[in-house]
Amino acid sequence: MTQASGSLRTYYPILFLIVHGLLMADEPEVVHPITISGVARNAAGEPIAGADVYVNSVYSSAYRRIAQTKTDATGKYLFKNVNLPLGNRSNSKELRGQFEVFGIAEHYGVAWRTAKYFFPQGNVLWDQPGPDPPRSYGPQDDIVLDLNFPAEAKLQGRIVDEEGQPVSGVRLDMRFCERIHNDIARGILGAAHLMELISTNDSPDNVLVPQEFKIQYTADDGTFTFSQLPPECFFKFYVRHEGFGRRDLWGATTNTNLPKLSGRITIQTGDIELTLHKTHPLKVHVTQEITGLPGSAVFVSAGGEEYTDWKTTDEQGNATLQVPLGTYKFHLNPAIGTNFLRTTIDSPFQLTSTPQAEPHDLELRAACQLDVTIVNAENGQPVEGMSLWISTSDDPNNVDQIQPRELTFRSWNPPTSMVHREKSDAQGMLRVFIPPGVHRIGLRETGDMKGQIVVAPRGGVEQVEFRVQR
Missing domain, CATH: 2.60.40.1120 (Carboxypeptidase-like, regulatory domain)
Structure with missing residues (x-):
């Protein structure tokens, strides 16, 4: 899904x-x-x-x-x-x-x-x-x-390398299409898109939109053209070529100069000129918090100002990413079913032309495994189809500070990044992974906004039972 x-x-x-x-x-x-x-x-x-x-x-x-x-x-x-x-x-x-x-x-x-x-x-x-x-x-x-159907608009441009030479065979894959609205004109792109063509955001192996419409390759002179586009819209393209950094291109079919999205992403208009930079190896080593053991089968991504790359760690917790020289931050996604959390590494790493003597060390945060049982309060029978909310505050005992949100967590099951929204099974059981600390956790379907306090030990396992009035 x-x-x-x-x-x-x-x-x-x-x-x-x-x-x-x-x-x-x-x-x-x-x-x-x-x-x-x-x-x-x-x-x-x-x-x-x-x-x-x-x-x-x-x-x-x-x-x-x-x-x-x-x-x-x-x-x-x-x-x-x-x-x-x-x-x-x-x-x-x-x-x-x-x-x-x-x-x-x-x-x-x-x-x-x-x-x-x-x-x-x-x-x-x-x-x-x-x-x-x-x-x-x-x-x-x-x-x-x-x-x-509106009049046809086009987006065209040229892609060159660091020496200014044209790069042929660059793949540009449209992954986003949205009409320009007031928020965009103010440099804001929220989660609730007003007029998005959702079908353009399909995966490469799925064909929701004809490939000849959404994918173009640069010619020998580095040029590309997207036709049959609607006017007054903006687009996002994946830009990919072997040996060059992965990057994105945002462009718009408008004569209006648009501000940077979120203050940092340029939306290009007119004739686009884009430069690609060659990649260099970036070696990383992932270890588990508490145990210090290698973090195997972990999703590792490195994100810079323009370029990104990602890999899955091997059994020794190692991975080699390919990115241009620059400054990068890292995100880790734990292997499915393991007691760890999605982890953001805020401290930046500078990749220079000097080869790394050792891999860059990254630590995967430990979670708490929470095993939940939900039964009927009257007869003790398991209750199926229940999901959880979680609230974390400075004072969990203060019910006025309860701010319930859906309890979700992420994992990595190559090549799939999974967002888990667990429900109790036929035995009334479910398992989730939560941050260590003190939380309030309750059942979403019952309407109970108090729940119960759960103390979640770092790297440990906690068991909780809910008794539901039916």
Whole structure:
């Protein structure tokens, strides 16, 4: 399962999974047929025949294309009874799906409608206002999504090396597309995108968007061109070539000068000139907090101002990353099922042209393994499908300081970075890994906002039982 994200954290071309318990992969997929229709038109209101129209499932648990078609001579398209995968959030038993419709037509910019939710129960619709209503549909609703194709815009540029020589064969992979809105004009990119084309954020081995639209390679003279783009939008591209540092490019189809995102990321417009730098080995050695043993199968990423790289450590806790010379900070993600935490190393490391005599040492923070049992208070029977909240404050005994948030943790199961949102199994049990310290932990589904105090020893194991009134 993938989790599409648009925050300004570093984007890695790996698959992100949201995990609701260890048995989820064995559960059969639930689908519901939906019918979608609409008309493709240009800016003058004229129908566009022969446009390619796609519908993708963009729900986190089922991220894939589910149907495609072409518009007829009158510009109409129809998807009849296509199966939409359904899932549910960890704190809800309500099934839902999420889908996105977009179209590509020759000589026009791509057209799309913002992602829509579908609730098969029909009684859990979302009616909040937005830039492209409605946000959701039920089984009795007619789903009509017209596509308005704008004039075609282009992004083009040239890529050179440190000596100013053109670099051919550089792969540019579109991984983000969003309409420019007020926040962007102020240099802010939040998590709640207003008009994002989510389908562009697919993994390299998944084909939600035609590859010829989202991927280009530089020519012998280092030039590249992306066509069929919508105007007044901005984009993110992965820029990759063997022997050069991995970096990203942000560009926009606008004549307006945009401020730096978050004060540090430049959005380029017009003719783009980009320089790639050659890589050098950066050796690291990961050890476990407390034991000092090698941290094997750990995800290690090094992030600089422009470049990133990542590797998985071997059995001795070693990894060699390839990055250009510069200053880097590190992130560690523990191997799945181990009693450690996602770790950020804030102290920077300077990679120079002088070869490293020894690997750079990194320490993986220890967690506390929390084994939870949930039973019915009346008969002692296990309760399945429960998830946890956690609150950490200076005074856990003060109920006024309780600020519950969903209890999640991360792990690394190559090549997948997993976000765990655990639920109790048929035996009423679940296991989570939490930071050491004193916390309040409770059950999300019961509405109890007090929970119970848990003292979590560093590197240790703690057991907790919840008795639920049913």
